[in-house]
Amino acid sequence: MTRQWEEFKSRALSKLSYAREHNLADEKIFYLLDYINSKEGYVTTSSCSGRILLLAKGPSKKETYMYKKWHDKATTNSVVDAINSYDGPYPLYYKVDPFILHIVAKTPEHAHVILRICKNAGLKRFGMQLMRNFYLIEIQGTDKLEFPIALCNCNMDEVVGLSNSLLERTWSRTKLFYLSAQETLK
Amino acid sequence: MTRQWEEFKSRALSKLSYAREHNLADEKIFYLLDYINSKEGYVTTSSCSGRILLLAKGPSKKETYMYKKWHDKATTNSVVDAINSYDGPYPLYYKVDPFILHIVAKTPEHAHVILRICKNAGLKRFGMQLMRNFYLIEIQGTDKLEFPIALCNCNMDEVVGLSNSLLERTWSRTKLFYLSAQETLK
Numbered sequence: 030m031t032r033q034w035e036e037f038k039s040r041a042l043s044k045l046s047y048a049r050e051h052n053l054a055d056e057k058i059f060y061l062l063d064y065i066n067s068k069e070g071y072v073t074t075s076s077c078s079g080r081i082l083l084l085a086k087g088p089s090k091k092e093t094y095m096y097k098k099w100h101d102k103a104t105t106n107s108v109v110d111a112i113n114s115y116d117g118p119y120p121l122y123y124k125v126d127p128f129i130l131h132i133v134a135k136t137p138e139h140a141h142v143i144l145r146i147c148k149n150a151g152l153k154r155f156g157m158q159l160m161r162n163f164y165l166i167e168i169q170g171t172d173k174l175e176f177p178i179a180l181c182n183c184n185m186d187e188v189v190g191l192s193n194s195l196l197e198r199t200w201s202r203t204k205l206f207y208l209s210a211q212e213t214l215k
Numbered sequence: 216m217t218r219q220w221e222e223f224k225s226r227a228l229s230k231l232s233y234a235r236e237h238n239l240a241d242e243k244i245f246y247l248l249d250y251i252n253s254k255e256g257y258v259t260t261s262s263c264s265g266r267i268l269l270l271a272k273g274p275s276k277k278e279t280y281m282y283k284k285w286h287d288k289a290t291t292n293s294v295v296d297a298i299n300s301y302d303g304p305y306p307l308y309y310k311v312d313p314f315i316l317h318i319v320a321k322t323p324e325h326a327h328v329i330l331r332i333c334k335n336a337g338l339k340r341f342g343m344q345l346m347r348n349f350y351l352i353e354i355q356g357t358d359k360l361e362f363p364i365a366l367c368n369c370n371m372d373e374v375v376g377l378s379n380s381l382l383e384r385t386w387s388r389t390k391l392f393y394l395s396a397q398e399t400l401k
Contacts, residue, residue: 123362137323144345156342156353159330167342176309176362177377181369188366 033162034135038072041133045073055080055100057200058128061207065132068214070139074131079170079199081108081192082124085117086177096121102193105186112178112185120179125192127170127199130206133163140164142213150209152202168206170199219348220321224258227319231259241266241286243386244314247393251318254400256325261317265356265385267294267378268310271303272363282307288379291372298364298371306365311378313356313385316392319349326350328399336395338388354392356385 045062048054057078065071081099097111115121134140140157143166147155154169172195174188231248234240243264251257267285283297301307320326326343329352333341340355358381360374 141345144343148344156344157330158334158342159327174362176360176367177374180373180377181362181367183367188363191363191366 034070037133037163038066041072041074042066057100058130058203061130061203061210064207064210070135071143072133074133074165076130077126077128078203079128079172079196080126081189081196082122082126083108083111083115083178084122084124085115085119086122087119092119102196103189105189108189109185120177123174123176123178123188125172125174125195127172127195128168128203129170130168130203132166132168133160134166135163137164140166143168143210146209146213147206149213150202150206152206170202172196172198172202220256223319223349224252227258227260228252243286244316244389247316247389247396250393250396256321257329258319259316260319260351261315263312263315264389265314265358265382266312267375267382268308268312269294269297269301269364270308270310271301271305272308273305278305288382289375291375294375295371306363309360309362309364309374311358311360311381313358313381314354314389315356316354316389318352318354319346320352321349323350326352329354329396332395332399333392335399336388336392338392356388358382358384358388 045054045066049056049059055076055078058076062073062076065073078100081103082095083097085094085096087093096115096117099107112121132143134143144155144157147166147168152168153171156167158165158167174192174195231240231252235242235245241262241264244262248259248262251259264286267289268281269283271280271282273279282301282303285293298307318329320329330341330343333352333354338354339357342353344351344353360378360381
């Protein structure tokens with residue numbers, strides 16, 4: 030099982046390196062990924078530090094696509110311009126997605142340590158799932174918005190201001206998780 | 216541990232009975248709770264079948280309160296009337312919450328069975344957490360909305376129509392989980 034684990038971890042780290050080299054990864058969360066990946070028995074497989082998103086929501090998942098996203102705070106103008114210049118076939122949804130992190134653990138014991146770290150950090154949305162050989166922990170923030178902006182006329186200064194403050198909150202919660210991990214994993 | 220488990224399960228079932236007698240529980244999900252609770256090694260501790268919600272969102276969780284909720288499909292009039300007659304101190308948020316279910320399992324093996332049931336049912340949001348002695352599985356739908364309706368003028372016929380169809384979707388997903396559980400737990 031150890032050999033299988035080493036191979037799994039090494040493949041996951043290669044994918045992450047590739048994503049970093051090609052600017053496909055979200056650098057705001059690298060400090061946390063690097064910390065977790067430096068520990069024996071853990072590897073991160075996907076993550077997002079939080080984002081503002083305009084989603085073209087089709088009748089099925091296959092037809093749904095990201096029209097525009099911001100991984101950092103947005104300005105009202107950039108969001109309003111994007112909404113006004115949208116001419117896709119599906120209704121536009123406005124979303125704020127909180128941070129999300131997937132960690133794979135080698136053993137149930139390794140997984141349980143992460144669950145305790147989440148609890149100590151005061152997180153609400155996290156949990157372990159089973160993989161074929163390993164244990165997947167999904168960790169997620171709760172600072173979010175999601176609504177069909179195509180059906181609404183909003184005060185966009187306020188909506189974007191609120192969204193930016195939700196991003197700040199999700200970044201602090203990510204930091205809390207990091208500090209809690211540092212305390213426990215040493 | 217078995218005695219401790221029996222006591223824990225019996226306390227949880229008493230709470231549920233109390234909630235049912237006093238109409239504090241959400242009857243649309245009773246079929247599922249009763250099924251899970253009939254199985255050895257499992258007990259449900261909280262649940263919601265899905266709802267439409269108007270939330271008065273204060274500066275902290277303590278000051279936030281539910282202004283109005285619908286556990287069944289809503290009419291545009293009832294929602295619009297509620298919004299128009301709100302005069303609380305905090306901005307009003309409009310939410311559709313998907314179904315949520317908490318199951319406590321006696322052993323890790325019991326918990327892993329539920330995780331497999333969730334996966335087989337095609338659910339996305341679920342996971343195991345640790346309790347002092349037992350294992351908590353949180354299961355949640357993904358059909359949701361959440362936004363500050365105080366900042367928006369929406370086409371409420373469409374928003375309520377969409378919300379009602381999200382409720383229908385979350386009810387079907389609950390049913391899928393139930394069917395998957397029946398196949399596995401027998």
